[in-house]
Amino acid sequence: MIGQLTYLKDVVTLRLDAEKCTGCGMCLQVCPQAVLARENGKVRIDSRDSCMECGACARNCPTEAIEVSAGVGCAAAVINAALGRNSSSCCCIIEQPESANRDSQAPADRRGSSCC
Amino acid sequence: MDQPFVVGRVRTPAGVVPRISPLLLAGDRWGSFKARWGVGRMHYTVDLGLYALGEVGPESPVFVTANYKMSFDCLRESLAGRNGWILVVDTQGINVWCAAGKGTFSTDEIVRRIEIARLADVVTHRKLIVPQLAAPGVAAHEVKRLSGFRVVYGPIRSKDLGYFLDAGLKATPEMRQKTFPIGERVVLIPVELVEALKTALIIIPVLFVVGGLGGPGSFWDKALDHGLLGVSALLLSIVAGAVVTPILLPWLPGRAFALKGLLPGVIAAALIAVARNGAWVDLSGKLETVAWLLLVPALTTYLSMNFTGASTYTSLSGVKKEMRVAVPLQVIAASAGILLWLGSRLAA
Numbered sequence: 001m002i003g004q005l006t007y008l009k010d011v012v013t014l015r016l017d018a019e020k021c022t023g024c025g026m027c028l029q030v031c032p033q034a035v036l037a038r039e040n041g042k043v044r045i046d047s048r049d050s051c052m053e054c055g056a057c058a059r060n061c062p063t064e065a066i067e068v069s070a071g072v073g074c075a076a077a078v079i080n081a082a083l084g085r086n087s088s089s090c091c092c093i094i095e096q097p098e099s100a101n102r103d104s105q106a107p108a109d110r111r112g113s114s115c116c
Numbered sequence: 117m118d119q120p121f122v123v124g125r126v127r128t129p130a131g132v133v134p135r136i137s138p139l140l141l142a143g144d145r146w147g148s149f150k151a152r153w154g155v156g157r158m159h160y161t162v163d164l165g166l167y168a169l170g171e172v173g174p175e176s177p178v179f180v181t182a183n184y185k186m187s188f189d190c191l192r193e194s195l196a197g198r199n200g201w202i203l204v205v206d207t208q209g210i211n212v213w214c215a216a217g218k219g220t221f222s223t224d225e226i227v228r229r230i231e232i233a234r235l236a237d238v239v240t241h242r243k244l245i246v247p248q249l250a251a252p253g254v255a256a257h258e259v260k261r262l263s264g265f266r267v268v269y270g271p272i273r274s275k276d277l278g279y280f281l282d283a284g285l286k287a288t289p290e291m292r293q294k295t296f297p298i299g300e301r302v303v304l305i306p307v308e309l310v311e312a313l314k315t316a317l318i319i320i321p322v323l324f325v326v327g328g329l330g331g332p333g334s335f336w337d338k339a340l341d342h343g344l345l346g347v348s349a350l351l352l353s354i355v356a357g358a359v360v361t362p363i364l365l366p367w368l369p370g371r372a373f374a375l376k377g378l379l380p381g382v383i384a385a386a387l388i389a390v391a392r393n394g395a396w397v398d399l400s401g402k403l404e405t406v407a408w409l410l411l412v413p414a415l416t417t418y419l420s421m422n423f424t425g426a427s428t429y430t431s432l433s434g435v436k437k438e439m440r441v442a443v444p445l446q447v448i449a450a451s452a453g454i455l456l457w458l459g460s461r462l463a464a
Contacts, residue, residue, distance in 0.1 A: 005296055005366050005427075008434040029269050029287075030251035032294035033429060053431040054217065056251035070252065071432030072217045074425030075373070075439055078432075 013069040020065035027057035130234035138196035161209040166233040170199035182207040194274035216253035331464025356380035357419025374442035377420025381413035403460035411453035
């Protein structure tokens, strides 16, 4: 798509459980990519390929209706993680294994980069 | 208290709070400029805790931000002419969005900072305005449960704060969407460039030395000839991957960043080949040209791929997918290129 910034198709791990959704709309507020929309009091995934897996929606869902394997889309961080280094030139983090649907904050094994 | 933007002090039931100016001075702008170029970026911080801006009282709103100086400056500048408390939380000097992704701008950190600042004694309301981009690290309902303070997510861009406040803490859908316009892409170029050039500084002497070896003629003449070609190719690749790709990002074909870097990479490689077309006479010259035709696109696509980290819309799943294809190709092209280049010195 020329002139528009959309990343790869059909890759993101975003899942929404309509059963658990109460339609509170917290996820709509925090999503920076307008991925979600509300219809008849329920949230649905409107533009899945726009999702950047930041995990804001899942983290702020009071009923755990959203699940996404959250991380930062940064090639340097992926390389650093593969090489076992923990510094990188961008603000990326080493990916976290657990889903962002947890309440756990900043697990101790999360290695940070030295930047940003 | 001894920070240059502190202009006074405010007495509160929780103690003395520094009063700050919303004005950015030359020193603030110079600090931002340096940070953009990677100078002192990791230690560009402000002290943690509560600050007062304007004529504050117990009813004034509370804004939460990171202890990265540039984040703090953006906030206070956007609040010029308004009153409010600013609560700076410990993100280890990292900006709001990155810190949220890292987990340092977190529920626990906000709750801890509220307690340390004794915010409940300073204000009578129980509301916090937290930047929307902190949401990957902050669970609003958990902050409420743990501290009693209700998180209201402010707009993405601090310049929309005025509208947000006047509209009764409401942001329009546009204010909640992260865009990546050319201006925002351009300011990210210096850091990418500096990082790439740091590595280039190690490679450049090697190019000159190896360029000077092999074949007849004086070492210095050959070093200048082949070494300079290598250095030109290297620098051209860096410009193509770390400058041209970010600028032309929306218009380059492909969705994957490595693929977007292919066009600038091929053009850069073609420029080198054209500049060197006189060398297409013997085996050594041919090997050298082919080597750079492989190395330049490999490096350009690699640097373009690295811009995923600075971009505002790439997912980790997507980055991994493109890397599974791009990295093996880059490694093959680069290895073949290095071998051919060494071969060109041997064949000389």
